Amino acid sequence: MRATLIYGAGDVRVEDVPDPVLRTPSDAVVRVLRSCVCGSDLWPYASREATEQGQRIGHEFLGVVEDAGREVRTVKAGDLVVAPFVYSDNTCEFCREGLHTSCRNGGNWGVHDVDGGQGEAVRVPQADGTLVKLPVSGNDTALLPSLLTLSDVFSTGHHAAVTAGVSERTTVTVIGDGAVGLCAVLAARRLGAERIILMGRHQARTDLGREFGATDVVAERGEEGIAKVRELTGGSGTHAVLECVGTKPAFEMGIGVVRPGGRISRVGVPQYSEGLIGRYVFGNNITITGGVAPARHYIEQLLPDVLDGRVEPGKVFDVTMSLEQVPQAYQAMADRTALKVLVA
Amino acid sequence: MRATLIYGAGDVRVEDVPDPVLRTPSDAVVRVLRSCVCGSDLWPYASREATEQGQRIGHEFLGVVEDAGREVRTVKAGDLVVAPFVYSDNTCEFCREGLHTSCRNGGNWGVHDVDGGQGEAVRVPQADGTLVKLPVSGNDTALLPSLLTLSDVFSTGHHAAVTAGVSERTTVTVIGDGAVGLCAVLAARRLGAERIILMGRHQARTDLGREFGATDVVAERGEEGIAKVRELTGGSGTHAVLECVGTKPAFEMGIGVVRPGGRISRVGVPQYSEGLIGRYVFGNNITITGGVAPARHYIEQLLPDVLDGRVEPGKVFDVTMSLEQVPQAYQAMADRTALKVLVA
Structure with a gap:
């Protein structure tokens, strides 16, 4: 064959x-x-x-x-x-x-x-x-x-949403507009989330993200992207962050946009071995979860x-x-x- | 005054x-x-x-x-x-x-x-x-x-146990025999855990740990300590790890003894900014949680x-x-x- x-x-x-x-x-x-x-x-x-x-x-x-x-x-x-x-x-x-x-x-x-x-x-x-x-x-x-x-991809997006505790009571940021990120939007919407911020910069993809349930799209990255999400959420960030990329900058952006007491779920295969989990994560009771779905x-x-x-x-x-x-x-x-x- | x-x-x-x-x-x-x-x-x-x-x-x-x-x-x-x-x-x-x-x-x-x-x-x-x-x-x-x-200290030990999801169905490792570690043992027992492994090397403290509910004490550290906990748990590690020290070696020992799908809760103030959260943590769906109680x-x-x-x-x-x-x-x-x- x-x-x-x-x-x-x-x-x-x-x-x-x-x-x-x-x-x-x-x-x-x-x-x-x-x-x-x-x-x-x-x-x-x-x-x-x-x-x-x-x-x-x-x-x-x-x-x-x-x-x-x-x-x-x-x-x-x-x-x-x-x-x-x-x-x-x-x-x-x-x-x-x-x-x-x-x-x-x-x-x-x-x-x-x-x-x-x-x-x-x-x-x-x-x-x-x-x-x-x-x-x-x-x-x-x-x-x-x-x-x-x-x-x-849909199961993986769902895993991100489930492990991050997405429900009708949680606000959500999805990092990444690839197939998994878009499926994570769909999964978060399916679990009842009403506010879903999609971070991505490819318009054809973020348009599909909106169709899947994203309420906001943030094209900016890094500090600018973090500031934008914080602005959209009254300064606090979102309860759930679904990190669907796997790079260290994406993870760090996730830390930047997660609300105190919130959860970052990672489903993008990490292309890094160490990440920032020091006093900021500890002081804000941020949970890092997810993994291979x-x-x-x-x-x-x-x-x-x-x-x-x-x-x-x-x-x-x-x-x-x-x-x-x-x-x-x-x-x-x-x-x-x-x-x-x-x-x- | x-x-x-x-x-x-x-x-x-x-x-x-x-x-x-x-x-x-x-x-x-x-x-x-x-x-x-x-x-x-x-x-x-x-x-x-x-x-x-x-x-x-x-x-x-x-x-x-x-x-x-x-x-x-x-x-x-x-x-x-x-x-x-x-x-x-x-x-x-x-x-x-x-x-x-x-x-x-x-x-x-x-x-x-x-x-x-x-x-x-x-x-x-x-x-x-x-x-x-x-x-x-x-x-x-x-x-x-x-x-x-x-x-x-008791509230902090309890926070470790709660965020790590301790219940009568979970096995538990507590890292550290300081006051918080011992209170974490007490809290885990109070929440129903029946198997509690205390990692500590000061006998007067680990004796109090046994009184509080620890079923096993592991005095070894690092790779040796990991091997000992794995030996005690049929190779898998424990569902919950309560990290009550705050040093990077303690966190890494926690990663070493946590069961796939398990949770490490950190309540020792981290004296490090970056930690191992790469493919091992991801591949085994390990959740890192806890924080300031x-x-x-x-x-x-x-x-x-x-x-x-x-x-x-x-x-x-x-x-x-x-x-x-x-x-x-x-x-x-x-x-x-x-x-x-x-x-x-």
Whole structure:
């Protein structure tokens, strides 16, 4: 089959790889109908060291079960399924607590002989724990983009909102107008937040943010951005800050706009090891929370609203390309000519 | 009257100062019956630059109202009262949310012409918001030490436990065997925790920790300490970590012993500005919380258990000295020959 490999910064290729087959009785093989490129794929695309050997990549996919091992109970050949961005057994102590990203038997796509999502098919370990059956057909093409966002970006935005304690009583700042930031706006609105300030500077994106529920857009960054959000909130900042970028300046801006007693949830993979958590954070009782989103935990919760169209997170896909075009998809997202590329 | 001033590292003096008088109609003057020296007083005692002008110090006190301004409604002359370690109006938006340490009209003892607690009397700003009337007499001397801990250390230990989400379902590590650490053990036990690991190396203190509810004591520090806690918890660490020291190594030890999905609450004033909050914290969905404790918010909640003797946080006072001996009290605590000195 054909699948995507990354060889180094700026070097993504679609190549022939072995067809996936069941290796253990708990595996399934899924034929991919939709996949996509993630903002987090752009970090290795920007900086990964060049290697002789490519590595499979892609961690968001939706497709049809082609084959299932004899221990697999919850899905069968022909089912339309979505996979979260890590696989997990859904039974260990961490999964039972909703922290599937810390599953004792889980892992990442694209490493250790596990397929990546940007390919024609994927062998899915822990298929019962990982895959969620979708009660629609693969022919419901209008729904597929939104369903695919359950794999990562919508679940991740939701995780930011949940861990930051967003409710109808909280004001919210979302930092970042990428797909996760926009999904965080949508998630915050869905949880009842009435005041949502989106910090971003790409108008096409912030316009979608307004459609998703942002009440204010702040294009300024750094100290200027902080001053603007404080001005919009009577000087106090917002109860919840959803940091959807992952850089140190974004985190520091988050500290600058959070209200005393408030919560910053980080869902952008941090590209820094140390951050300001000294007397300011301590003196104001600011909570730093979030982390890698346990998407598997959220898929079933979010699914009904996606199915009935109450939310349409799939609008973050502004470009569709074929699997063979994935290298161009990376480049378009790196160049910010595409917000998020659907691979179909 | 006599009161304590700090002039620099190692230089604490008891001197004559003006008697406090009402300055605004919302002030009260409290004659101090009991005060004490705090672990946080030891930071300036260790490192404060020498100054010509001394600064009043002390932020924990309990006493009898001597005079109250005409706007003061909740306390009157003759009432026994305890003061939290910051004053606050108890009516602003932050106070109403229980975050009295961020009060819009609050502030610290000992600065800006406000008296310190280590003196014969204190002018109390925002008396209605700040003081809590105690339903006992100043002659109930056996109760006074425990009542005084509501001012800071017991409330602070409780804040650590509350913000870390301690309950009967959580395992807990307490880092630090100072008065706050021991009170955090007591608070965690009071909230139902059954497994409480106390990290400390002073046996007299850890023995009191066991009396307060610690089930395990780990004397090792750093990597060794982390390994020991992980060994005690089947490799996972504990759900809650109460960091009651404030140094960077203590925080890093906290990161090392927290379970994926767990919470570190910091109540030791951080003596560092940046900390490790990169991929490890993110990847394991660890929440960093806590901060300066809104003691005023907790005093009424904790008071009944103190009054009926269900908890005896006053046991952290192992030495009693007079006001004139306060300089020796600082030295004894700095030398660790005293755990916490009661000034009576």
